[in-house]
Amino acid sequence: MTLRHMKIFVAVCDCGSVTAAARNLGLAQPAVSLAIKELETYYGIKLFDRISRKLFVTEKGKTFLQYARQIVSLFDEMENGVKDWDSFGMLRVGSSVTIGTCLLSQFIARFSPQYPNVKVRVTIDNSSVIEDKILLSQLDFALIEGQIHSENIISKSFMEDELVLVCGAHHPLAAAQEISLEELLGQTLILREKGSGTRELFDSTLLTHGLTAAPAWESISTEAIIGAVSCGMGVSVLPYKLVRRELEERRLVRIFIPHIKFQRSFTVIRHKDKHLSKSAQAFIRLVTG
Secondary structure (H helix, E strand, O other): OOHHHHHHHHHHHOOOOHHHHHHHHOOOOHHHHHHHHHHHHOOOOEEEEEEOOOOEOOOOHHHHHHHHHHHHHHHHHOOHHHHHHHHHEEEEEEEEEHHHHOOHHHHHHHHHOOOOOOEEEEEEEOHHHHHHHHHHHOOOOOOOOOOOOOOOOOEEEEEEEEOOOEEEOOOOHHOEEEOOOOHOOOOOOOOOOOOHHHHOOOHHHHHOOOOOOOOEEEOOOHHHHHHHHHHHHHHHHHHOOOHHHHHHHHOOOEEOOOOEEEEEEEEEEEEEEEEOOOOOOOHHHHHEE
């Protein structure tokens, strides 16, 4: 089988149909269909189930897709000049929001003088999206605070972090020293969206106590949440690193929950089969110390 077959298979999976894949690749539809048939015949497996004119990747097809993506990705790296990668290449670095806001620019500022001709392309999103991009080989590695959900991703911790419960300076809870989890759920909750590492830790902590949250607000923007909480519209649980200034300036007030600490680790993640250039390895060593 050839690289062409692998590229066609990946394109069909990504596009969801032979027709769309053929259009994106600039090929005739019969040529794409033939390539898929040749793959299935050669390996003796069924890659797709065809139901009501729609394609669904089989379990064996999903496993095959992981290999195909890595093969295509490695070839693309070679085509882009792998021999000079450490001098003139590009690093595709992902980051979750907290790390992207508080730490990533510092890491890049320390890395760039060592590799001045290596461009660093950054993607900042919630942890779930970043993990998906790692699995799709759209990022070389990433720094996140969420839990890992795929066995194909390996991780290494590099820093500890804590979430804190906060309210506005004029909120009724501002004068309180503490609040119970049950009382917290009676408040107007303003939280990050599902899929973020912050929300995942908060929800999992509640679940260990048999509780669930129904937030009044959900936002992908930490700044929007801080603004709303500062105005007294509700309470939130946010990374300490992101609200430290507001706490010092008394625009926000921290409320404690007895016997509860929202602690987590920041981690570097990458696909277990991902080839890392020397510059990528150097960046990771800089982060992990």
